[in-house]
Amino acid sequence: MTKPNDLLPEGLEDRLPLEAARITAAMRACLDVLGAHGYDRVRPPLLEFEASLAGRMAGAVTGEGRAMFRFVDPASLRTLALRSDMTPQIGRIAATSLATAPRPLRLAYCGDTVVIKASQLDPARERLQLGAELIGADSVAAAGEAVMLAIEALKAAGLTGISVDFTLPDLVDTLAEKAFSLDPEQIEAVRRELDTKDAGGLKAAGGAAYLPLLYATGPFAAALAALRDVDAGGALKSRLDGLEAIAAHIGDAARITLDPTERHGFEYQSWFGFTLYAEGLRRAAGRGGTYRIAGSNEPATGFTLYLDRLADIAPQPEAKPLIWLPFGHDRTAAAALRAGGARTLSQLAEAEDPAMLGCTHILTDGGPTELEPGA
Template sequence: MSDAITPGLLPEGLSDRLPPQAEASARLVRDVLDTVAGHGYARVMPALAEFEDTLTERLKLTPPEDLVRALDPASGRTLALRPDMTAQIGRIAATRLANAPRPLRLCYGGPVLRLRADQLHPERERMQVGAEIIGTQNVRAAVEIVNVAIEALQRAGIAGITIDFTLPDLVTTLAAGPIPVTAEEVDALRDRLDAKDAGAVAALGSAAQPYLALIEATGPFHAAMERLEAFNDGPAGGALSGRIAALREIAKPIGWDLTLTLDPTERHGFDYQNWLGFSIFADGFVGEIGRGGTYDVVRPDGTSEPAIGFSLYVDPLVDAGFAVPERKRCFLPVGHDLERAAELRAQGWITVAALDAADEASTLGCGYVLGAMGEPEQLG
């Protein structure tokens, strides 16, 4: 039996992007970055790989064994390929740009690689694009981040957007204050609330009973907020008043044509966020296409500074058939007018020049031919 690898075979979870999917992916990234740049976000390009120990320190819950690693022959140390770019933005802000004025607005785009896939996301390589504000995570910053993410997706042509808000540290905060729960039971309580398992929450005993109301405070935003406000006026004793006011202020400027939902105890994927998190969904796409929220950037001296941002993953959009708007293609015969061809490209045409007298417009995917009078002539 031969151990030879079939030519063209790629490792599981990795794939090539061919036309037109490659162009669709590039256009999505370009549209998002152009949008956030218009709001004052400066682009950075983090390294594809870092020393394993420094990367894992910032990835929080990602253990080294979950990273794609290699030995660096130059230093003799272990390198790791990035599975996420947000942590790298934090490193850059805390080191290379430590003295830059705050708030610091940064944006980024590039591939990330994970060691293993999962059932929801079978791809191991993904294109990640996003923006971060370093130095604050107040309500104004949250309003900006959420609305810039929406604007970027709308500019890219994505419709039917849903924003699902969550409060990642809500249960921990309540358990340490107005609705006490022992430290040993907090994780179990969070897991069961995240799973919306009322029976399992009730099984934790009387201390967990008030938290059952949080399962009901889930769903369409305004109705869920009313139930969360009732919970705040009751068992929470007003402890959530500030958060509720912040959520309403964040939601206020969002267009009526978007769907807003609330899931205050959702924590899957929000492990390092603190008071606010949000997921982004869109009609016609399975699963979330992005997420964001507030978190802390740790400086080299051990102190931290607040931050907020969002990340979008364009691959689900491309895989679901997101298309690039068609541009007219004009075939340029041998000996064509170079200046006229340049004018057509400036007008938005795609021009394809003949490299041999035998080349044909239809074979090269062109619907037009540059005629003798210097004008594109549509093929019959």
């Protein structure tokens, strides 16, 4: 019977064996891919001083920083915070402990994050975040590597129907400076109307020249061609050439689309951002792009995968046989079975039923023997 004190806070939940197995399998598969490509894993702490954590990345105070749990450390009497995003921590490590390490520096990470309040679309307040950061490079080559690495990791986790949506987070700023000039107070209004895809509102905000951006979306080749037409003056040529090179690097590994004005989730990114999707997943599987690390201003490229979401559609790992070890069993034989990857369960009481406990085999003098029904 559930007691009131047994209830979990809103947005938090237990992960039971089958679901936990999917999450663990997806995590191992993704980390294996990152490791195989030379990304070394780091493990930053769950808690940090709030000033360091919130200030490490531009926009953190108004974005994720405002969502962090805070409390006073009894030891230092300074304010601590529970991380709501691991990316700023990777930036801190790169700028401090690994400041003299050769660049580009490739780091991988995986850990839990917590937010005070989640969105209606994603009510979870605790999330398992996995990602990779390429520190010291935000070039086209770095972006191409990050996107392909993310695609490969998703496929290793068992996801199919992968698609990638490109965006240009600094598009409005670039055009306002070089081609379609706007007053400083107009820029945010134009961004807002582009976010809502409101043609009338865009005109009213003084952004009539930006109307073609609303239609430069969709399958990559057609959307890029439409965006090149917008960029008749050459203000975006280098960026669009970069997008084309990244798309060529991906090839047919994933479906590619383009939404150049998409900003949600790209508060930190500079010239390039991307969102990952997979068949059967209602929300994004991950996001990434290029950015600058606050404090050091070092360029970087990376991505984050949302492991909890992936586990919703990731295949269930094949269950290994569970071998019952009765009283007096051969311990050397049992150890050899475990060393070979088998799972064992030792008998603790006479009345235990191995079949009820999920065992499929029993260890006998001749080795593992399949349990007979009703045994």
